[in-house]
Amino acid sequence: MSKKILVIYYTQSGQLEDILNNFTAPFVEAGNTVEKVRVHVAKDYPFPWNGKAFFAVMPDCVLSVPTELKPFQLKENKYDLVILGYQAWFLSPSIPVNSILNDPAVKAVLKDTPVVTITGARNMWISAMQRIKKILKDADAKLVGSIALFDKHHNFISFITIFYWMFKGKKGRWLGIFPTPGVSDADIKKTADYGRTVQKYLTGTNWDGLQDELIEQKAIEVKYNLMFIESKASKIFAIWANIIAKKKKKTAWLVAFKYYLLIALFIAAPIILTVDFIFFKPFLSGRIKKQKQLYSGVH
Secondary structure, eight states: OOOOEEEEESSSSHHHHHHHHHHHHHHTTTTTTEEEEEBBBSOOOOOOOOHHHHHHHHHHTTTEEEOOOOOOOSSSSSSSEHHHEEOOOOTTHHHHHHHHHHHHHHHHHHHEEEEEEEESSSSOHHHHHHHHHHHHHHTTTTEEEEEEEOOOOOOOHHHHHHHHHHOOOOOOOGGTOOOOOSSSSHHHHHHHHHHHHOOOOOOOOSOOOOOHHHHTTSSOOOHHHHHHHHHHHHHHHHHHHHHHHHOSSSSSHHHHHHHHHHHHIIIIIHHHHHHHHHGGGGOOOOOOHHHHHHSSSSO
């Protein structure tokens, strides 16, 4: 029997759209009705970005301040599955995605509906996903699957290449030396396998076991170093956001945050990770395992 599937998302570069097209191909092949809704904001953000505009969105993003969306329409009042494509900005759900989840029409179709989330990230998506889990729970949605694709190059390398892409608008190899930024083409194509796994559960009524299969397929992997950095950075980002949001003149504070970010990533993080690796990580294996299970799961 044909199922009704809503795919709703926001994208600037188009990468998330490529991911979703590959992921949903098995649903289309199976004869389901797949409605794709690419949402736009009323006042779009620049792409490629410039430094001032990029850092200016940080406070609203971290503090979950929504923005106005361009009008969009959903064809159905009820769906058998909702697929939410999202991206993380400053370790938080992006402003457009947060705005989508706060839209009354979207909240109405989320209620009592199975949801699968999928992201294409540089590498840090855990904090954003945890916040999305709470939003979905508050909307009485049923999160049944979570997929995270990310750039698998070293943290420092991916930081450089993603900024080249964001600020130049070119998804190429900077200087002919650095790797291509973003999620690899091979990983994007592989999302069709995850789609086939979800399709199996879509034909039934019981979604139990879906996330375990996705984890086994490595559709979502929690890397300890990144998990550790995020757990510290997300709290500090919240402090910065609250301070900056209260300032009438924000420019100097945003510049300060930018330099804090660079120092934290390239100087502080390696030192903190080294100390943790020597003095703490060896004694916290049980806790780390539970954290990984929490972040890779759907509860």
